[in-house]
Amino acid sequence: MAYRETEKMRQRKAQARQRIIDCTYECVANGGFRSARITRIAGLAGVATGTIYRHFESREDLFAEIFRTATQREVDKVAEALNTDGDAAVRLEAALRQFAERAMRGPMMAWALIAEPVDPKLEEERLVYRRAYAELFEKAIRDGIEEGCIPDQDARQSSTCLVGAIAESLVGPLSPTLAGQITIADIDKNKLVDSIIRFCMQGLTGTRR
Amino acid sequence: MAYRETEKMRQRKAQARQRIIDCTYECVANGGFRSARITRIAGLAGVATGTIYRHFESREDLFAEIFRTATQREVDKVAEALNTDGDAAVRLEAALRQFAERAMRGPMMAWALIAEPVDPKLEEERLVYRRAYAELFEKAIRDGIEEGCIPDQDARQSSTCLVGAIAESLVGPLSPTLAGQITIADIDKNKLVDSIIRFCMQGLTGTRR
DNA sequence: ATAAGCAGTGAATCATTATTCATTTCTTGT
DNA sequence: ACAAGAAATGAATAATGATTCACTGCTTAT
DSSP, rough: OOOOOOOOHHHHHHHHHHHHHHHHHHHHHHHHHTTOOOHHHHHHHHHHHHHHHHOOSSSHHHHHHHHHHHHHHHHHHHHHTTTTTOHHHHHHHHHHHHHHHHHHHHHHHHHHHHHHHHHHHHHHHHHHHHHHHHHHHHHHHHHHHHHHHOOOOHHHHHHHHHHHHHHHHHHHOOOOHHTTOOOOHHHHHHHHHHHHHHHHHHHHHOBBB | OOOHHHHHHHHHHHHHHHHHHHHHHHHHHTTTTTTOHHHHHHHHSOOOOHHHHHSSSSSHHHHHHHHHHHHHHHHHHHHHHHHHOOOOOHHHHHHHHHHHHHHHHSSHHHHHHHHHOOOOOHHHHHHHHHHHHHHHHHHHHHHHHHHSSSSOOHHHHHHHHHHHHHHHHHHHHHOOOHHOOOOOOOOOOOOOOOHHHHHHHHHHOOBOO
């Protein structure tokens, strides 16, 4: 017995894996999943294409991992925003704002996660992702109903509507066809986010503001 | 000069073209765009694959035509619902209901039009399609604002939220992974549609009902 | 009946990339 | 230094289906 897996090797492998992940992330953040080629990723990461397959079962698997990682980051941010002070309605509003504003800050990745046409396996991940958001919102709505600051309603259904309203409102502005050509001024972004949120909060509370 | 295009020929060609369209529609209504194979369509229509290309530039082109046709049918129905009596809010509610109920009646086609991952060219058609709905709603919202039954707001933005809220709410129930397995009882469908519409109308009017 | 010209045919081609795997290179313990 | 084994390589392969095009067979006007 001559070769034995050692700590040094374990680390080196882990590093390569991380490099692959990082470069994939970069490719996706740059042109979405569809246009991210394995050969390009391998090139960027400084490994051969075959090496990718020593770390990931398949392209789809690699993408699924990226999807989950990127998603979790976003979901965590929204969860964080839901954990601040104030009544449930206020916290929800902060969370919705966080969701929308982060999407506009990284439009291509947001588009890839929310709206890019992807293969079935990734589409499944996306449903999980949307569900995760919806569940966060749902919980907050229930809290609000208990607190009395949000009227009684089907929390699950309403949370789904929230996700849909925001996603749809962002698809246009995020769409990569436009993203390169049109630059949305910050002031417009704010107005956009404000009116989305107004609609959503009214939908929830049935109260004009 | 021996051969000259005659009325009979023109008709025969038109019939073949229509058969191709019909069969494509059937395939899509059955499994979405992605799974609709040219060879299968040709087989159903009783023509050779090559013949498809005498009538349509490409697969994408054929699909785009189907997309437009199917879409126009839906948009017309919604427009019709907006043209009935009552104040703008009532008419809008009827239109939203029409949209949602028709989708649940033909779930696979609705999914293909609303949520199926498709190629860029079709995705473009889809944006047009969503815009068409949004514009109908937008017009109605403006009417409502003038009539005084809907408070002043960014009609365009609100209409986008409407489309998103409905679409997102339907994606889950329409998703073909489930469609075959779970049958949604009519009573559930009604409850679903009701709560979507409640959210939407509250979002618009800021009034509980 | 015939010839001109269009429509229809469908097997063969093409294009695109993810994936494989025989080979090479590197790491380790003795 | 060496052998045993693991990791990396990347050119070749595979798979998929849309698209083509040389050919066949109809339709028409004379």
